[in-house]
Amino acid sequence: MYIFILMNTSIGRAWAEIYLDRLINNYKIIKEEVGDKKIMAAIKADAYGHGALEVAKALQKHGVDMFGVASVEEGIELRKGGIKKKIIILSPILNDQIDACIEFDLIPTISELSFFEKLNERLIKYKKGISVHIEVDTGMTRTGFPYDESISAIKKIQSSPFIKIEGIFSHFPLADTDGAFSKEQIERFKRLISNLNNAKVKPKFVHMANSSGIFRYPDSHFNLVRPGISLYGLSASPGLRYHPGFKPVMTLKSRIVNLREVPPGTPISYGHTYRTRRRSRIATVSVGYGDGYPRILSNNADVLCHGKRARIVGTICMDLMMIDVTHIPEARSGDVVTLIGEDRTEEIRVEELAEKSNTIVYEITSGIGPRVTRVFKDHNKIVGMRSLLERWNKIKGG
Structure with a gap:
C-alpha cells in the first residue's frame, strides 16, 4: 500500500517535465518547412531522453509517417506500447x-552484404518477405555501403524475391558546420539515386536530411526527412537556431533538501574544490551525476x-549538489530548483549546459537517467508519468 500511495502522490526527488504540446508545435513547424515530404521522427535513445513511447504516441496521433x-529493443518497446x-x-x-525483427514488423537497415545474406537465409526458411532500407556512406565513414560499391550491392539485394527495398538513405556528418562538404554529399547522393533509377532500382523513400539538413539544405529533403533534435526544440550546435517558433520540450527540476549557513572559508563537497568567500547560505539539491547531470559542471x-x-x-555528487543561495533569502528546504528550463524571467537552456560541458545537447538530454521521473504534460496538465517505482510495480506484477 505504501508503494501505491507514493506512486500516486509523488513525482520523486528529481523529475523532467516533458511538454507534449511543445513537441507537437515543433512537429508542425517541421511539417510546414518540408511541405509534402514524409516525416520519420527520430526517437532513438528514449527519444533523446524525453520518453520514446509517450513521444511516439503523441506524434502518431498527429499524423507522423514513421519512426x-x-x-x-527500442522497436519492440514501441510495438508493445x-x-x-x-518503425x-x-x-x-x-x-x-x-x-x-520479423515478429514485431520492424524494418531493418542493410549496410553490408554479410547481413543481407543472413537475412535472406532466414526469409527463405520462413518463406516470408520483408521491407528494408539501405544505407550508403557518402562521407560519414561509420556504417553503410561504401559509395563506389553501393550500386552493385544494391542490385544484389534487389535480386532477392523476399526483400523489398523500401528506402535508401545516407547521413550527414557536418550538416550544422560545413556547408560545402554537405552540399557535395547531396550531389553524390543525387547521382547515386539517378544511377539506381537507370538500373531500375526505384525505392519508395529516399532520405538524407536530419534536423540541420531540413533547415539548411532544402535539396537534401528528397521525399522523406528525419528530424531528431529539432523535434525537441533544440539545435545541434551552439549559436545555431533552426526556427524562432521552436520550444524546448524538456525541463529538469529537483528540490532543496538541506539548507544551512556557514562561515567564510568553509570547504564544500568532495575534494573541497570550493570554499566560501563570505558567510553563506548553502542549499543541498537532490540531484547529481547519477541522474545524468554532468559532473563537469561543478563550480561552473x-x-x-x-x-x-x-x-x-563544490563538486557535484552522485545524488546531490550544493548551490549558493545567499542572495535568495526566501529560499527554503523543499523549494523547487530548475536545472533546465524557465523560472519567471530567467531560463537555463540545454545549449548553455552543453557548451559549458564541452559536449552536445544530445548528450545532455539523452543522459538524463531512469531514476529521474518523466512527467508528461499537455498545456501544463499532467497526462502521464514514468518512474522507477512504476517499473518496479510492473516487475512485481502490480
Missing part, C-alpha cells in the same frame, strides 16, 4: 535479432531558485 530507432506506424531501425542489427553552472540564478558550488 526511426537505433535498436530492435501500441505504436502501429512503420525503421537505422543502425545495424545483430544476426540473432532477425527473427525478432547555475540553477534557478525563485526566479534567480544560483551558482553550483
Whole structure:
C-alpha cells in the first residue's frame, strides 16, 4: 500500500517535465518547412531522453509517417506500447535479432552484404518477405555501403524475391558546420539515386536530411526527412537556431533538501574544490551525476531558485549538489530548483549546459537517467508519468 500511495502522490526527488504540446508545435513547424515530404521522427535513445513511447504516441496521433530507432529493443518497446506506424531501425542489427525483427514488423537497415545474406537465409526458411532500407556512406565513414560499391550491392539485394527495398538513405556528418562538404554529399547522393533509377532500382523513400539538413539544405529533403533534435526544440550546435517558433520540450527540476549557513572559508563537497568567500547560505539539491547531470559542471553552472540564478558550488555528487543561495533569502528546504528550463524571467537552456560541458545537447538530454521521473504534460496538465517505482510495480506484477 505504501508503494501505491507514493506512486500516486509523488513525482520523486528529481523529475523532467516533458511538454507534449511543445513537441507537437515543433512537429508542425517541421511539417510546414518540408511541405509534402514524409516525416520519420527520430526517437532513438528514449527519444533523446524525453520518453520514446509517450513521444511516439503523441506524434502518431498527429499524423507522423514513421519512426526511426537505433535498436530492435527500442522497436519492440514501441510495438508493445501500441505504436502501429512503420518503425525503421537505422543502425545495424545483430544476426540473432532477425527473427525478432520479423515478429514485431520492424524494418531493418542493410549496410553490408554479410547481413543481407543472413537475412535472406532466414526469409527463405520462413518463406516470408520483408521491407528494408539501405544505407550508403557518402562521407560519414561509420556504417553503410561504401559509395563506389553501393550500386552493385544494391542490385544484389534487389535480386532477392523476399526483400523489398523500401528506402535508401545516407547521413550527414557536418550538416550544422560545413556547408560545402554537405552540399557535395547531396550531389553524390543525387547521382547515386539517378544511377539506381537507370538500373531500375526505384525505392519508395529516399532520405538524407536530419534536423540541420531540413533547415539548411532544402535539396537534401528528397521525399522523406528525419528530424531528431529539432523535434525537441533544440539545435545541434551552439549559436545555431533552426526556427524562432521552436520550444524546448524538456525541463529538469529537483528540490532543496538541506539548507544551512556557514562561515567564510568553509570547504564544500568532495575534494573541497570550493570554499566560501563570505558567510553563506548553502542549499543541498537532490540531484547529481547519477541522474545524468554532468559532473563537469561543478563550480561552473547555475540553477534557478525563485526566479534567480544560483551558482553550483563544490563538486557535484552522485545524488546531490550544493548551490549558493545567499542572495535568495526566501529560499527554503523543499523549494523547487530548475536545472533546465524557465523560472519567471530567467531560463537555463540545454545549449548553455552543453557548451559549458564541452559536449552536445544530445548528450545532455539523452543522459538524463531512469531514476529521474518523466512527467508528461499537455498545456501544463499532467497526462502521464514514468518512474522507477512504476517499473518496479510492473516487475512485481502490480
